Amino acid sequence: MTGSYNRFRFLPDGAKSVWFAVFRRIDMPTYSELVKPELLSQPVYQPGKPIDYVARELGLDPATIVKLASNENPLGASPRAIAAGKAAMDEVHLYPDGGCYDLKRALADSLGMDAAQIIVGNGSNEVLELLGHAFIEKGDEVVMGQGAFIVYKLVTLLFGGTPVEVPTKDRRHDLRAMAAAVTDRTKLVFLASPDNPSGAANSQEEIQELIDALPEHVVFVLDEAYSEYLDEAPDFREMIAAGRKIFCTRTFSKIYGLAGLRIGYGYGDAELVSLLNRAREPFNANAIAQAAAVAALGDQAFVEHCRAANAVGLTQLQSQFESLEIEYIPSYANFVTANVGDGGAAFEAMQRDGVITRPLAPYGMAEWIRISVGTESQNERALASLTSFLSRQGG
Numbered sequence: 001m002t003g004s005y006n007r008f009r010f011l012p013d014g015a016k017s018v019w020f021a022v023f024r025r026i027d028m029p030t031y032s033e034l035v036k037p038e039l040l041s042q043p044v045y046q047p048g049k050p051i052d053y054v055a056r057e058l059g060l061d062p063a064t065i066v067k068l069a070s071n072e073n074p075l076g077a078s079p080r081a082i083a084a085g086k087a088a089m090d091e092v093h094l095y096p097d098g099g100c101y102d103l104k105r106a107l108a109d110s111l112g113m114d115a116a117q118i119i120v121g122n123g124s125n126e127v128l129e130l131l132g133h134a135f136i137e138k139g140d141e142v143v144m145g146q147g148a149f150i151v152y153k154l155v156t157l158l159f160g161g162t163p164v165e166v167p168t169k170d171r172r173h174d175l176r177a178m179a180a181a182v183t184d185r186t187k188l189v190f191l192a193s194p195d196n197p198s199g200a201a202n203s204q205e206e207i208q209e210l211i212d213a214l215p216e217h218v219v220f221v222l223d224e225a226y227s228e229y230l231d232e233a234p235d236f237r238e239m240i241a242a243g244r245k246i247f248c249t250r251t252f253s254k255i256y257g258l259a260g261l262r263i264g265y266g267y268g269d270a271e272l273v274s275l276l277n278r279a280r281e282p283f284n285a286n287a288i289a290q291a292a293a294v295a296a297l298g299d300q301a302f303v304e305h306c307r308a309a310n311a312v313g314l315t316q317l318q319s320q321f322e323s324l325e326i327e328y329i330p331s332y333a334n335f336v337t338a339n340v341g342d343g344g345a346a347f348e349a350m351q352r353d354g355v356i357t358r359p360l361a362p363y364g365m366a367e368w369i370r371i372s373v374g375t376e377s378q379n380e381r382a383l384a385s386l387t388s389f390l391s392r393q394g395g
Helices: 002-008 013-027 051-058 079-091 101-111 124-135 150-158 175-180 204-213 237-241 270-279 287-297 300-323 343-352 376-392
Strands: 118-121 141-145 162-166 186-192 219-223 246-251 264-267 335-339 358-360 365-372
Touching (some): 079 287, 101 287, 124 219, 124 246, 124 264, 124 270, 141 150, 141 175, 150 162, 175 186, 175 204, 186 204, 264 270, 287 300, 300 335, 300 376, 343 358, 343 365
Parallel strands (some): 141 186, 186 219, 219 246
Antiparallel strands (some): 118 264, 335 365, 358 365
């Protein structure tokens, strides 16, 4: 390369650029040729479109856009959490507490567990990825429901594992079929309850039957991102204390309204948490997020208010779907998934009306969209837009 460069070093800059581009294509490997082959086929997570992006794309006023795509809390965060986050900015020049001492203590008190049984992550998504670091190797199998939260599949593929996607039954995960799909190669079983994107939930008894059917070499992972919306969530802390291989994940992104701070956690056996911490990046949870999360946990009155408002919003959406004779999946979360005939077309039409929803083709549900519960007026906007779309489709 050095000799070739000397030969052409007197060429004009433009000619040099052309020569180097040709030389690179002929003699140099590309990044794609150097990267791990598995990464070339790795799917990429597609987040919901931000309000500002849609405003620029369609020439809309951002203030008129309603985002009901990402299951965010339309009431925002607790005023206590916002105040605590702002106060934490005064020391933003310092590294955060790498051990998340205050937050883990607050979580331990809330859960009635030891702080050593809790791990904090950059959103619960990071905690799910830590499970991949710790357990999934090439050739391992990971069981999940078909159409389950797509991150389970992404994490499995990222570490060379094989996703085993079990077909649903009546739009709900078939837990007995999931148990039957477990083999000697299975490392993890993922289940969310309530589920995303369906909104369906499983009872304590249904989930326990699945856990009881799993062999000892399998770790059961229960994603509880939406559990705070349930009147009574399943509880497996006693089984964890008894030594069962159960690990649960939660997030502050949903009912607590801290999605922009990316803070979540997992809890389980202390030995498992210790192993996950070996794979965790240092300072993975920032100081502002930690402070806001501690304050949010201390404002359960706000959580109750959000749960009640969400129940009203669910009724508003689902009642109108019934009036319009739209098929939907009864939801126990903060969103409703509805069959609108052509999810992609409905998404585009509603977006032009300034209402952002989530098309579900990546989940194998091309006819469906997911609509997050908003405020009463936001829900009215979404329903009016959807009704207009359906009338144009002759539906």
